[in-house]
Amino acid sequence: MDFETIPGVGEKTAAALAELDDAERALTDGDVAALARAPGLTEGRAAAIARGAIRRDHDDPGGFLATDRASEIYRDALGLLQARTVTTYAEKRLETLFPTGSAPRIEEVRAFAADATDLDPDPDVLAALSGVEPLADPTPRRVRERCIATADAERYAAAKEAFPELSIEVVEDGRDIAELARSYSTVVVLDESFAGIDVDGDVRVLPDAAERTDEVVPERLLAFFAANREALEAAAAVHEVAELDPPCDLAALRDVLSRLADDGTVLGDDELERLSNAVDDLDTAVSTAESVANDRLRDVIRERDVTIEGTDFLSLVEQGARVDSLLSRELEDEFDEALSAARDHLVESLSLRPGEADLTERVFPDDPSFPLGHDEEAVGRLRTELKAARDRRAAKLKAGLAADLGDLRDPVETLVRDALELDVRLAVSRFARDFDCVFPEFTGAAGDDGAGSFAIEAGRSPLLDVDFSDVDPVDYEVSGVTLLSGVNSGGKTSTLDLVGLVVVLAHMGLPVPAESVRLSRFSELHYYAKSQGTLDAGAFESTLRDFAALTDGAADRLVLVDELESITEPGASAKIIAGILEELAEQGAAAVFVSHLAGGIREAADVSVAVDGIEAVGLEDGELVVNRSPVKDHLARSTPELIVEKLAGENETSFYGRLLEKFD
Template structure:
């Protein structure tokens, strides 16, 4: 597959996508999570790439939304869906849903949504989803106590790419390796020629190191799991709360994570903790041992009964007088006891086994006062403890990395499944919040229909609680004029039509009791202009309708008060002409207008007029039947006011009756 054939994928993006394990699968399935794992590709950009790949797969290149108002309605729908997603990933993934002109794409989404809306968006699942996000691979990881060595320049270059966490060294012979071992805790030689040589230091010969990455650099896996700990635990909880079969043993995953610190080092190993504590306490332990020995000797000297009083002798000693022979002759037993006490103190503080021999050498057996440490054994003890700690840590890291290697791919699927569940739950919440049903397309039904039929439709865009929205029934086949009083709901009605059609062609459920419609090729929604247009803008508007009526395909055209573009008399004639052209094409159209009567009079065709009827005025408030009535020219607000005055007045009643009669002419 040529990645650059996907809309929106250029040469640079193709190079980034090529670094994925299976970019073709990710694009073919529109897998936003996988695409977002490519270098420098954000979730939002991944969603756009996925949408382009989906369009290519369905040969779906026609743009359904043809006007700004149509696109605004789509963005409103998308916003309602995204508000019901918990994760940022799901919000971006929902952007791959778009109104399509291709049956295969619509059916694909409908199949997915049919299962999604059956999901129960339980609060505990949503709470757990709050902690889930796509897994991240830590960058800039450096392992400084270990290096990889080779004598081959080509292998050197390969090692730099494969093991960016390690220092890569060029060597010539065994002596170079031994020299490296003095500066690194471990040296890994990848040349088979070094096998069998007598090498000093911790030098391991691994000719197959490139096939044993987890063993060579276990920190890579450990850091990955440590940095993604909370995401993984949250994803595991999501699977449990939603009763989804996980792709791995969740107890085993949690056990592995408990063996890791937040920094990616080993946690919970007593021996490793003891070795590290011994290293941290070494200087303090030696100093404490010195004090124990010297306190013991000081007391012994003070109590000693010799020719020189003990206090005077102590003063001489502290002034630097040589007393080796005196200590050996008079205080030999006390010195031995002091040294033993110091060694015991040192080992008790360090609390590690197998280091007695080195610890005994820290304090010499030769009598001296004050007793002082010997730096060479202290350094040797530090080196031995460090080596023991690193060996222990390396083995534990390798063991844990081996366990985690088996979980690496499954946890990707674990998190991906949790994120995809959020997408499904967002759709389910949308369908539940707005009492949605799946629409029926004309080619899905037993009888072919054209236009649309909406029963019990409620707009999600009104600035009132959804439960307070009055349901609307409306059906149009061919062209229709929608009349009604000001603020009677004409614009919200065609908004509802546009909303329902957009959702249906996205493959989504719609906020209505029942919807039946044809599969449209495009949606044109001309919103109401604010005020009369100047000559240039008027010409541009007419040109847009000229292009529209010369187009092909079954389209839905919604127009809100086109008469506002110019004078009412000219507007009626222009709209009548446009309706005639659209009717000739068989286009489904709804024109909202206050000039319905004038337009019908000017038209060369029999134009259907529907009316949103005002029931009357109650306490100054307009009472309206929101569902348009077929074949009924709705009365205007002024007519209703005149009627109300005629009913209420007595003296002026004849005047109001005369005015009312003018509306009936």
Template structure:
């Protein structure tokens, strides 16, 4: 797939998409999450790009939704689907499902929808989905305590590209390697010529390092899993709740994630925790140990009865001796006990092992002093030892954990992708359940599609359909049966449901051409090239707007074969007499062209008389008035001109006042003429 051939993808966007591991797969699958990981592409834009790629793949010309009202219907039904998603991803992913005239695209989505309808929207699955989001790319990982070393400039460039997380240094010889080892905790030499060289410090000779970057920089895979830990755990929960198959070992992945902290360090290792705590607490523990020694020695001095004879005192003074000499002579045992207490406190406080304890003991010397002071050089040596041990331990644990997780990276990606796609499927399943939907049957055009029935004789047939756009509970909506082949006029009383019927037809056709289930017990339709839905015009149009409307229908009449045309009370655009003539002419052109059309009109009778062909007139019939409210049969009656609301009201008045004629009063003398119709009867006759 040529990326720049996709609608809306220019050179810059194509470059960004090319950085994906498999851009063609992501574009063909409508994988919005993966597309959105390309540099500079948001999730919303990713949906638009995916939609353009799908159209390009199916050679879809677009434009199925040919009018504003048709586009409104699509956005409304799409909104109902998106309301039933849990994740933002699924809502964006649904944007890639659009009404298309291409059979291949319709069939592709129908296959997806059939599988979706098998899903059970379990509450545990929906709850688990709340934590699932597309995986994030880890930020730039920089490791400062390690470096790569090489003597070769070309090798240097390869290393910079292969392992950007580490500094790469050029050295000339073993001496240069030794200098690096003094500045880094670990130096990885890339040249085999360094094998056997002995230098102080942690120097590893790894000629294969660039082929196994995860071993050299375990932070690379670990940062990916650390950054996405919660998302992966949520995806694992979704797979378990929905009993989905996974491409990776869920238990192993879960175990690996449990050993990882948010910052990418290894968690749950007691020895690493001990060393980390010891390094962090060293200064505080040394100060506390110093206080222990001084407090104990101070108490000993305070309690000790020291006697110094004159000759001894004179000798001490002459030698310039101070309290240290006095301690050495008179309180040697007490000083030794105080220092030992300090050493033990430091060792216990830091939980040091035997080797570390030997270094810690040097923090407090044997030579008597008061106050007792720690040896800062010894403290530094202990810190270096503990830090080195911590880094060695952390490095080994990182390498082990990275090795466990590295092979699960693609499986983890698939895990999240499957969970997100499940949300899309469940949204379709929930929509279908909420509106009692079924998969429609298409009668394919044999000339255009290669097989099927006679689509030329088919428009649409809906059985027990309920418009999802009505703001009513489903059980409160009367089911509607309606079928049209060719061109039809739809008549009916005001507020009888004519516009709702058009909305139902439009919703069924849009959803069917999206490849999705429709809100009806049954539906059959042809594949339409486009949908023209003209909503009711508010008020009479001026001359310019009227001309524009007529031009629009002229274009449609000339090229409308395969179109579905829905029009709501076009007569409102101009005077009633002229409207009937214009609508009759439009219907004639559409009928000749093989289009399918439904025109809602209160002038159905007049239009039928003016048309030069036997136009079908269907009617939404009001069966009467009950407590001032219309009682309506919502399913249009075929070949039936429905009575108007005024006719029903006049009929009701005539019935209530009897059929005996008018009663007049003349000079107090009442007369009755049974042969003369009453006032309401005469009005009623005008509707015949």
């Protein structure tokens, strides 16, 4: 795959992706965790790359979210979904869902979401998911008892890259290999020319070592499983609680994990434990054995009367004899017993096998001496033998366990990925359930059969700062260009937000918070938020340039504008908005402009412009009572008109009545 065809991927990032074993699958599936394992890629960057790959594959040029406010609505919608995830992976994975005008992409996500909404967000499953996280490759640990040897410079360079855990040695002939075999427990030779070499030690000729990494350096695989133990156990639990079909035998997986220590060593082998303890306890055992022998000799000497005749004493002195000679002559049997006790203690305390026990003969020399001492060189030889036996045993066990784990390596990737993807699907299910969502019905692409449109029945926005259960449902239908009027604080902006949210979610392929929704498929969403105060000349000119570009665009867009009149004086604003609406109407675009100047805009426009109104039905205890659903073809009364009307009804003076006539 040419990764540089993905929007936003350059040569450096493409090279990083090429180092992944399954980059194509990860890009196709939107597997953010797998992509983030490429060198130098963060999860955020991985999500962006996945989005780019999806757009490329669906011929989506991007740009659906054409304004800052449209992007804010998307981020808010995405935040609602992400708040319902358990794992960080699912949170990032949801970022690969985005609004688009591509019908195939919408249908692809829609099928995924439809499957997701059928799932029951069982609390036990959510609890099990809390321990699942993407699998990670641990930092390679140095393996000192094994090396790789080669006489070829190219093989040397390749081995350095393939086996960072091992020492890579250059050899010229069999003598070099024999020398390495004396220093390492195992020597792996890459050159086939050395096949059949006869040297002492564990020497293996494996020209294809790079293809047998689990055999050459089983520590790598064991470290992977040890480092990911908790995630694997949690993923297994998720499959069981959620009753998913696992890709491997979970009992077998748990069995091999139980045989693996956190540091990657093998547990549960008595022989390895014996040899490891013997190596660790050797110095202490030798010291204790000396004490055992010397204590016995000391007691014997203390209780024994030794008589030396004068001639013998003179002879011993003339010969420079030491006390060792006296021990040999007078306490030979007692010394042999003490020596035997020392050796027996060493054998028993270290649990030495017969072949190993023979080496203890050299640790305590036969020559009588007091105090009894040990031969450090002999202790060193015993230590070397025990270490070599330990390492051989460990290597054999590691190789055996790695063989068992090798068959599980790919299945556990699937095991964890399926658990993480379940979290993604459950987030969609929870979102749909929490906000009473339904899947919208697309009526075709905007502009194909006339102006774009949408129809929302009982839509409720979860973006409002109130409990969702307290949100009033809104019905609103628009075709073509429409002005939305209404009282202050009557819900015009929240209605516009609801429309934006429904359109964004629908074009993401997700369900929407309403009882039913029908809408055109749009190519872009242009949402302009309310301006904060009158603009200066420069900002005003820039805003007009934005809207000029907007009117030159394609007809299959949805335009939402909130109180554009605040950019300048009301009279000029009405004329400007009227001109913009004329252009959009001529294109056949769909648009909703929220404005308090709806009447003046309609009068200034040269085309017929629909006006809908969010009507306040009255005042109650000083508070507006509002019908939140816009009334079609109705210019809503303003708040001041309602207050004047209320006062006119409560007072006999004609002043309020005359004021009320001014609103007609």
